[in-house]
Amino acid sequence: MSKFIIRLEQPEDFVAITRVNELAFKSVPHSEQTEHFIVLALRNAGALSVSLVAERSNQVVGHVAFSPVQFSDGSIGWYGLGPVAVIPELQHQGIGKALINSGLASLRSVGASGCVVLGDPN
Numbered sequence: 001m002s003k004f005i006i007r008l009e010q011p012e013d014f015v016a017i018t019r020v021n022e023l024a025f026k027s028v029p030h031s032e033q034t035e036h037f038i039v040l041a042l043r044n045a046g047a048l049s050v051s052l053v054a055e056r057s058n059q060v061v062g063h064v065a066f067s068p069v070q071f072s073d074g075s076i077g078w079y080g081l082g083p084v085a086v087i088p089e090l091q092h093q094g095i096g097k098a099l100i101n102s103g104l105a106s107l108r109s110v111g112a113s114g115c116v117v118l119g120d121p122n
């Protein structure tokens with residue numbers, strides 16, 4: 001497994017996060033390649049509750065976003081996972097899993113009720 005660290009996003013990561021999302025989703029059939037705009041919109045709306053990057057050799061190579069979601073029954077404290085992205089050449093090495101597990105740990109630490117994910121069931 002390649003060496004990487006998971007950490008909170010910093011303003012100087014914003015360009016790299018856009019690039020990671022563009023690269024990761026470039027060849028994904030169910031994607032409209034708009035994920036980097038979703039991240040920007042969430043950040044601009046102040047809705048990027050947890051935004052983590054994976055860094056390897058001083059480069060951002062992965063990213064995950066968590067944002068609040070609302071339920072029609074009024075349940076509170078829920079979050080949505082996504083998008084999550086790892087650059088193609090480093091996929092299937094555990095980086096995505098580490099990003100998601102770190103994000104879920106952050107949500108637990110703030111007392112979140114739970115986290116949902118939408119998308120391809122596979």
Ligand SMILES: CC(C)(COP(=O)(O)OP(=O)(O)OC[C@H]1O[C@@H](n2cnc3c(N)ncnc32)[C@H](O)[C@@H]1OP(=O)(O)O)[C@@H](O)C(=O)NCCC(=O)NCCS
Pocket residue numbers: 024025028082083084085086087090091092093094095096097098119122
């Ligand atoms: C999906 C993605 C973030 C996973 O990151 P990764 O670093 O490649 O994944 P990991 O190596 O941590 O694998 C974690 C688990 O997910 C599985 N997995 C990884 N990519 C998968 C995919 N595209 N489809 C199904 N399962 C996948 C792995 O088999 C592994 O399962 P295991 O723990 O049972 O072995 C990455 O492949 C990616 O960026 N894909 C393109 C963008 C995308 O489709 N994002 C998800 C929708 S928001």
